[in-house]
Amino acid sequence: MSDEPQAAQIRERRRLTPIWLLPAIALLIVCWLVWRTLSEAGIEVAVRFDNGRGIKVGKTEVVHNGIAIGKVIKVSPSVDLQAVDVKLEMNRQFKPLLTDKSAFWLVKPQVSFAGVSGLDTLVSGNYIAFSPSEKGEPKSQFIALTSPPPQAEESNGLSLVLRAEELSSVEEGSPVYYRRMKVGEVSGYNLSNSGEYIDVHIYIKKEFSQLIRQNTRFWNAGGIDISGSLTNLKVRTESLISIIQGGISFYTPDWEDETSHVANGAEFLLFKDYEDAEAGIPVTIEFPLEVSLGNSHMPIRFHGFEVGRITDVEVSDDLTKIVAEATVRPEVQRALVEGARFWVVEPRLSLQGVSGLDTLLGGRYIAMDFNKKDVESGRQTRIFTGLTQKPAAPETAPGLHLTLTADSLSGITIGSPILFRNITVGTVQSYQLQDSGVIIQLLIEPRYKHLLNESTRFWNASGVTVEGNLSGFKIKTATLNSLISGGIEFRTDNPKAQAAVNGASFALFKDEAASLDNRTMIDIWFETADGLRQGTQVKYRGMDVGLVEKLELDRKGKGVIAKVSLNNEQSWLANKRSRFWLVRPQLGLASTAHLETLVTGQYINVQLTGEPGKVATQFTGTLQEPDNQPLLGGLRLELISDRLGSVRRGNPVYYREIPVGKVTGYKLANPASQVVIYVNIEDRYKKLVSPASQFWNASGVDIDVSLFKGAKIRTESLEALLAGGIAFATPDIPENLVPKGHRYWLARKPQDEWLEWEPKILLEP
Numbered sequence: 001m002s003d004e005p006q007a008a009q010i011r012e013r014r015r016l017t018p019i020w021l022l023p024a025i026a027l028l029i030v031c032w033l034v035w036r037t038l039s040e041a042g043i044e045v046a047v048r049f050d051n052g053r054g055i056k057v058g059k060t061e062v063v064h065n066g067i068a069i070g071k072v073i074k075v076s077p078s079v080d081l082q083a084v085d086v087k088l089e090m091n092r093q094f095k096p097l098l099t100d101k102s103a104f105w106l107v108k109p110q111v112s113f114a115g116v117s118g119l120d121t122l123v124s125g126n127y128i129a130f131s132p133s134e135k136g137e138p139k140s141q142f143i144a145l146t147s148p149p150p151q152a153e154e155s156n157g158l159s160l161v162l163r164a165e166e167l168s169s170v171e172e173g174s175p176v177y178y179r180r181m182k183v184g185e186v187s188g189y190n191l192s193n194s195g196e197y198i199d200v201h202i203y204i205k206k207e208f209s210q211l212i213r214q215n216t217r218f219w220n221a222g223g224i225d226i227s228g229s230l231t232n233l234k235v236r237t238e239s240l241i242s243i244i245q246g247g248i249s250f251y252t253p254d255w256e257d258e259t260s261h262v263a264n265g266a267e268f269l270l271f272k273d274y275e276d277a278e279a280g281i282p283v284t285i286e287f288p289l290e291v292s293l294g295n296s297h298m299p300i301r302f303h304g305f306e307v308g309r310i311t312d313v314e315v316s317d318d319l320t321k322i323v324a325e326a327t328v329r330p331e332v333q334r335a336l337v338e339g340a341r342f343w344v345v346e347p348r349l350s351l352q353g354v355s356g357l358d359t360l361l362g363g364r365y366i367a368m369d370f371n372k373k374d375v376e377s378g379r380q381t382r383i384f385t386g387l388t389q390k391p392a393a394p395e396t397a398p399g400l401h402l403t404l405t406a407d408s409l410s411g412i413t414i415g416s417p418i419l420f421r422n423i424t425v426g427t428v429q430s431y432q433l434q435d436s437g438v439i440i441q442l443l444i445e446p447r448y449k450h451l452l453n454e455s456t457r458f459w460n461a462s463g464v465t466v467e468g469n470l471s472g473f474k475i476k477t478a479t480l481n482s483l484i485s486g487g488i489e490f491r492t493d494n495p496k497a498q499a500a501v502n503g504a505s506f507a508l509f510k511d512e513a514a515s516l517d518n519r520t521m522i523d524i525w526f527e528t529a530d531g532l533r534q535g536t537q538v539k540y541r542g543m544d545v546g547l548v549e550k551l552e553l554d555r556k557g558k559g560v561i562a563k564v565s566l567n568n569e570q571s572w573l574a575n576k577r578s579r580f581w582l583v584r585p586q587l588g589l590a591s592t593a594h595l596e597t598l599v600t601g602q603y604i605n606v607q608l609t610g611e612p613g614k615v616a617t618q619f620t621g622t623l624q625e626p627d628n629q630p631l632l633g634g635l636r637l638e639l640i641s642d643r644l645g646s647v648r649r650g651n652p653v654y655y656r657e658i659p660v661g662k663v664t665g666y667k668l669a670n671p672a673s674q675v676v677i678y679v680n681i682e683d684r685y686k687k688l689v690s691p692a693s694q695f696w697n698a699s700g701v702d703i704d705v706s707l708f709k710g711a712k713i714r715t716e717s718l719e720a721l722l723a724g725g726i727a728f729a730t731p732d733i734p735e736n737l738v739p740k741g742h743r744y745w746l747a748r749k750p751q752d753e754w755l756e757w758e759p760k761i762l763l764e765p
């Protein structure tokens with residue numbers, strides 16, 4: 001073991017230890033947090049409200065465009081205790097937007113007749129709305145608005161001031177209309193500095209600002225404007241919204257000299273209504289001295305619609321006429337042309353009738369009318385000549401202008417209707433005397449002028465015509481209007497005649513009978529006049545083709561002759577193949593027919609037995625339908641039977657229980673040991689008949705009773721059971737069609753094998 005001392009080991013001591021890094025890191029974090037807090041901290045803004053209702057600390061937010069940008073941090077009363085000071089903390093990035101042009105206001109739910117606003121606050125609560133602005137000086141203290149600020153400046157719209165004597169129904173948010181379309185709204189109102197007027201502030205949307213010019217006129221369009229009389233009550237409103245919320249309308253007269261646009265802040269007058277605004281076209285109407293206008297506010301009407309109003313009435317300087325100043329609506333500007341006519345409408349009572357009846361309660365008015373051709377000419381004017389009564393339509397008026405010559409007027413007057421089948425198609429425009437009688441001017445409406453041509457005949461339809469005898473009578477009048485004020489009827493016998501032209505002249509007959517001179521006349525001999533009378537209609541296939549003009553005895557005294565006039569278009573019925581008979585009502589257990597004659601009266605029916613033959617004017621009629629009445633179409637067959645049985649004219653002919661024809665007549669054979677029954681098979685069923693076809697009487701019920709088979713009951717149909725009928729069957733497909741007039745034996749009942757025939761015969765579609 002050595003006693004020598006060991007050498008000491010010397011190490012350099014570290015001045016910093018790792019533990020000192022922790023405070024440094026903590027210091028950096030604190031500095032970062034302080035910087036972040038300072039950079040993200042909001043800015044405080046003071047806003048004074050009238051009261052603090054609906055504002056809560058920490059809950060009420062500041063909102064811009066639906067995004068929260070701040071909140072309320074303090075609410076305290078003002079020093080004078082008249083308001084509430086609210087301190088807001090807002091996002092720092094909005095600091096440049098806090099200027100003296102910025103605005104704050106409280107948004108809360110409001111429900112009124114004008115509508116619902118702030119509906120979103122029902123869920124989220126009240127909030128403070130903020131309207132930023134970069135313009136102006138920086139500011140941190142504000143006074144809250146009681147309502148949202150005008151939007152004109154924000155949307156680059158047009159802000160205007162309307163000066164009114166009273167506020168009426170206008171309120172904030174009321175719409176502003178142009179031609180009933182909303183183009184803006186009322187942003188506010190206040191009493192003028194002088195206290196004499198109400199200044200209504202409105203803004204117009206940017207896209208409509210060019211509509212406002214220096215001569216634009218505004219009027220109150222809120223609520224309902226009711227005016228007029230008992231007979232002409234007028235209700236005007238812009239829209240349902242304006243009835244509740246109020247509104248303002250405006251119009252820029254386009255007939256005035258064009259003026260320049262206006263700038264923000266321009267002032268206009270707000271008139272109380274449309275008439276007060278006088279947004280119309282001024283015109284002058286000169287009336288004769290015998291016209292008494294009296295009321296300076298007399299309305300001007302066009303076919304019942306008010307289009308203007310008389311504003312002033314005075315006598316001309318030379319004392320020769322009455323000068324009426326009027327204002328008409330802009331809608332009729334195109335009608336203010338040379339040729340436009342104005343006349344006074346007032347009640348008139350005469351034997352011809354009553355005119356202007358509506359003026360008894362509603363007062364007199366000025367009627368206006370114009371011609372389309374004059375409007376198209378475009379010769380504008382503002383001075384017109386007034387008339388004392390409604391004038392005749394000018395020759396240039398649309399329609400057909402005709403002239404009638406007559407011995408006298410006989411109840412016809414100006415305005416009497418022109419009738420076609422009791423429909424008014426025109427009117428009497430005027431009349432004048434001449435050496436040979438009276439000239440009557442007519443005007444037919446354009447849509448009806450095709451009804452007239454050179455064959456047209458006119459007759460006087462005024463008053464009442466009574467015809468008849470003890471067996472019946474007829475009272476005839478065209479319409480109630482023609483009964484009172486007279487009327488004219490017409491008919492056109494030949495639709496293919498040359499069309500009537502303007503200025504064409506016609507004769508006016510005294511009645512319809514006198515106008516029938518050109519109808520086809522025929523004579524029909526009947527055994528008796530029972531059921532016949534003057535005016536009895538003649539019908540063909542249910543259509544009126546003529547009438548009995550006169551009844552007279554034949555020279556031999558064995559019958560009567562009916563003088564019948566046929567319509568010109570049915571004159572072809574006057575030929576040798578026509579048959580005439582009197583149609584009467586038939587009542588019976590098996591057959592009931594022609595019941596309409598109980599109401600309409602009996603008539604003469606005409607039927608063709610073939611293609612029209614030679615012209616004839618003498619005919620023999622029967623008092624019932626002929627027993628043998630062939631039809632123009634179908635297959636005519638003859639059935640031979642021992643007796644007629646229950647077969648009657650009109651009974652159906654069945655094939656497999658389906659009607660395919662009918663019985664057209666019957667007669668005794670010659671010799672009279674048999675009966676010939678005529679049937680007609682419809683054209684589409686002619687192929688069902690062959691020479692081997694078998695016919696049998698299908699009337700009644702066929703009952704077959706057997707001890708072992710029981711009872712068998714068969715009938716073609718319920719109709720055949722009650723009224724009778726004929727059935728037939730065909731054994732095979734016919735090679736050729738049977739000729740007309742082919743004869744068959746009519747069996748009393750069918751054989752069993754006939755009922756089993758089932759040929760597959762193809763029918764034409």
